[in-house]
Amino acid sequence: MDDRMQQYDGRMKKTLEYLEADYAAVRAGRANPHVLDKLRVNYYGTPTPIQQVGNVTVPEARVIQIAPWEKSLLKEIEKAILTSDIGINPTNDGSVIRLVFPELTEERRKDLVKDVKKKGEDAKVAVRNIRRDGNDALKKLAKTEVSEDEIKQLEEQLQKLTDQYIKEIDALMETKSKEIMTV
Secondary structure (H helix, E strand, C coil): CCHHHHHHHHHHHHHHHHHHHHHHCCCCCCCCHHHHCCCEEEECCEEEEHHHCEEEEEEECCEEEEEECCHHHHHHHHHHHHCCCCCCCCEECCCCEEEECCCCCHHHHHHHHHHHHHHHHHHHHHHHHHHHHHHHHHHHHHCCCCCHHHHHHHHHHHHHHHHHHHHHHHHHHHHHHHHHHCC
């Protein structure tokens, strides 16, 4: 791959990775510890990820259990979960916090699939914007030291890259949609 294409490949890859992380946080009726990834707990004045202040486990298919290393953090973890957009009330038994994920209704599943598709479409738009930036940069190159044939080759490489990432995004969207609709 041409050196000039590597920067666009890197940007497209970041878009894909961001989408994967976004999808990991989507609740699909099963307990997924990744829904806690963005949550921060006030740990001695420092916002700290929950995974760094306690043990996060999935003892059952629809339950996440958080066992903090310090009992004093129970209230802080509970507060972080309540103020988040997870939409689940934690139960605190004095030593661990449990999050019980309710069974998703058909309507909620369809809404989640719509959300997944919207995020996927946004990622595709981002990839196409990166392609546009690349094409603009190539047009500027055409005015200077690079031949038209080279520009054509580079544009084709950029289009192939774009097509590859769009295909990967479509596959991710399809997989996540199936996962959500599976009861």
